[in-house]
Amino acid sequence: MSGLALQDVTKQFGDFKAVDNVNLSVPHGKFVCLLGPSGCGKTTLLRMIAGLEEPTEGAIVLDDEDITPVPTHKRNLGMVFQSLALFPHLSVGDNISYALRIRGASREEQKRRAEELLKLVHLPGFADRPVAKLSGGQRQRVAIARALALSPKLFLLDEPMSALDAKLRESMQVELRQLQQRLGITTFVVTHDQREAMTMADLVVVMGEGRIRQAASPIEIYRKPADAFVADFIGSTNLLDISADSSGCSSVLGQVIPDLALPAGTAKASISIRPEDVHLGKPGPDAIPGTVTFVRDLGGTIETFVEAGGTTIIAVATPRERVDVAPGDPVGITLPPEACVVVKA
Numbered sequence: 001m002s003g004l005a006l007q008d009v010t011k012q013f014g015d016f017k018a019v020d021n022v023n024l025s026v027p028h029g030k031f032v033c034l035l036g037p038s039g040c041g042k043t044t045l046l047r048m049i050a051g052l053e054e055p056t057e058g059a060i061v062l063d064d065e066d067i068t069p070v071p072t073h074k075r076n077l078g079m080v081f082q083s084l085a086l087f088p089h090l091s092v093g094d095n096i097s098y099a100l101r102i103r104g105a106s107r108e109e110q111k112r113r114a115e116e117l118l119k120l121v122h123l124p125g126f127a128d129r130p131v132a133k134l135s136g137g138q139r140q141r142v143a144i145a146r147a148l149a150l151s152p153k154l155f156l157l158d159e160p161m162s163a164l165d166a167k168l169r170e171s172m173q174v175e176l177r178q179l180q181q182r183l184g185i186t187t188f189v190v191t192h193d194q195r196e197a198m199t200m201a202d203l204v205v206v207m208g209e210g211r212i213r214q215a216a217s218p219i220e221i222y223r224k225p226a227d228a229f230v231a232d233f234i235g236s237t238n239l240l241d242i243s244a245d246s247s248g249c250s251s252v253l254g255q256v257i258p259d260l261a262l263p264a265g266t267a268k269a270s271i272s273i274r275p276e277d278v279h280l281g282k283p284g285p286d287a288i289p290g291t292v293t294f295v296r297d298l299g300g301t302i303e304t305f306v307e308a309g310g311t312t313i314i315a316v317a318t319p320r321e322r323v324d325v326a327p328g329d330p331v332g333i334t335l336p337p338e339a340c341v342v343v344k345a
């Protein structure tokens with residue numbers, strides 16, 4: 001297969017498994033985001049792909065070649081780390097063409113390639129500037145251009161946006177995705193920002209405690225989370241206990257949800273329902289009774305917190321869908337069955 005395959009990859013530090021039997025197949029040209037809470041093994045996995053860390057077990061296969069024993073500098077990778085690690089004493093152009101110079105490229109070739117890459121990252125004419133005088137976003141682009149200088153097969157980035165402010169980060173995410181699509185280069189980004197992953201990725205890999213919890217497209221992860229951990233990590237969600245009576249009829253907080261069955265052999269399960277799918281209305285016989293505890297109007301969306309049956313349910317509406325309620329008001333909640341996803345608790 002053209003692309004990258006991780007086969008039973010495990011990394012152990014002493015007795016501790018930082019990465020635990022990871023299997024993943026990524027076709028050529030895809031953008032992968034490794035996502036998960038701090039310490040779940042994202043960086044360790046990326047470092048193994050880069051050859052900076054040796055797997056304890058398993059293999060890393062690039063375009064059908066087992067590259068596990070191949071040293072980093074022979075893997076044909078471009079890398080960008082959180083620190084960016086630009087050479088502060090060199091100009092922008094010399095930073096970008098550094099690897100070409102080491103490989104003996106002529107001065108003209110270095111110049112031509114640096115200019116070409118600077119155009120690609122929207123910094124034409126910046127070659128002679130000192131790196132020290134660049135803004136955060138410009139440094140970011142120079143680091144990306146430098147990593148792409150040797151036309152790598154794989155592009156690896158570890159929390160590349162974390163030093164940027166929120167607004168710049170959002171625009172760099174779009175830029176990076178567009179650049180990657182233009183070049184068609186297989187890319188892995190480590191992030192703990194789920195919004196960043198949803199913006200950029202073809203494939204989101206959610207990790208927890210060294211293992212892959214789910215690997216799927218952003219929308220599938222959002223709409224069909226594999227378990228409660230994934231549902232809770234990606235976007236905000238309501239996780240509610242679901243119970244089934246002897247006839248198999250399922251209910252949540254007393255509301256019968258038709259056509260929703262507990263997975264076979266499951267004694268305990270939850271449903272995940274996104275706040276935008278929760279319907280808020282007047283109390284009624286078919287609705288779950290609740291009391292409003294808090295309303296947060298964020299302009300573009302309105303979040304309503306409702307206490308119902310000892311748990312808090314969050315409903316999100318647009319200004320057009322707004323139901324005028326205030327803390328203390330009784331409300332009725334309905335959960336559309338098609339929006340309820342049964343997840344392992």
Ligand SMILES: Nc1ncnc2c1ncn2[C@@H]1O[C@H](COP(=O)(O)OP(=O)(O)OP(=O)(O)O)[C@@H](O)[C@H]1O
Pocket residue numbers: 013018036037038039040041042043044045192
């Ligand atoms: N060289 C090492 N020696 C021992 N333990 C390590 C080493 N490198 C990483 N670990 C441990 O492995 C686990 C995974 O670390 P890793 O850096 O891969 O997590 P991460 O998901 O990238 O976290 P973060 O988002 O905080 O960067 C952590 O518990 C970490 O302490």
